Amino acid sequence: MNRNPMGAGQPLREFLSGDARQLAPLLLGAVLTHDSRDGAVSVRLTEVEAYLGPEDSLHPDPGSHTYRGPTPRNAPMFGPAGHLYVYFTYGMHHCTNIVCGPEGTASALLLRAGEIVDGIELARHRRTTSKSPADLARGPARLAKALGLTTADSGRDALAPPFGLALPPRPVGQVSSGPRVGVSGAGGTDQYSWRFWITGDPTVSQYKAAKPRGAKPDPATFHGR
Numbered sequence: 001m002n003r004n005p006m007g008a009g010q011p012l013r014e015f016l017s018g019d020a021r022q023l024a025p026l027l028l029g030a031v032l033t034h035d036s037r038d039g040a041v042s043v044r045l046t047e048v049e050a051y052l053g054p055e056d057s058l059h060p061d062p063g064s065h066t067y068r069g070p071t072p073r074n075a076p077m078f079g080p081a082g083h084l085y086v087y088f089t090y091g092m093h094h095c096t097n098i099v100c101g102p103e104g105t106a107s108a109l110l111l112r113a114g115e116i117v118d119g120i121e122l123a124r125h126r127r128t129t130s131k132s133p134a135d136l137a138r139g140p141a142r143l144a145k146a147l148g149l150t151t152a153d154s155g156r157d158a159l160a161p162p163f164g165l166a167l168p169p170r171p172v173g174q175v176s177s178g179p180r181v182g183v184s185g186a187g188g189t190d191q192y193s194w195r196f197w198i199t200g201d202p203t204v205s206q207y208k209a210a211k212p213r214g215a216k217p218d219p220a221t222f223h224g225r
Helices: 020-027 120-126 140-147
Strands: 031-036 039-051 084-089 093-099 108-118 163-166 175-178 195-198
Touching (some): 031 108, 039 120, 039 140, 093 140, 120 140
Antiparallel strands (some): 031 039, 039 195, 093 108, 175 195
């Protein structure tokens, strides 16, 4: 399941140890599977966002949870590539990231949207408010819910059972990029056009710019809500 046909002979974890901004469009079309006690659900990724850490002085990322350094919550972002970083936001939603970059250098890819390609009945059971198959994982909270992921999964290895990640056999067709969603301040502007999606795919989430706030934004709140 953890194959890497686009990087011939390159182990998948090594492949994911690259720059998040370069990996993001390559992860489009990849399939992430979670085989839980309730059954397996697989999602084909159609929209992702790149986030960096505090180490990159040329591109400090004010939208990242790691902008102010390591904490117990964001520790998985500093860990090995291929692991999950799952966080809870607004007291009601989980959002899922795949950690990338070399260990000790925080970066991750927020999984913003996808198409359920296996386990659709279980995904529907988890996402009873979705009105169509395209809505089941259309947005980071819906995607995490459809896969059955919570903060209990943060730090777990996405490349080992009960998870699996399969890259597409070839790059997807046309890819678009633009500002990240829900990130306030400079981190959500064209300077950080680190959101990538499959052009025209019906499962891609709707773009909404973050509303300006009077106080200085807290990165722990604004990492791709």
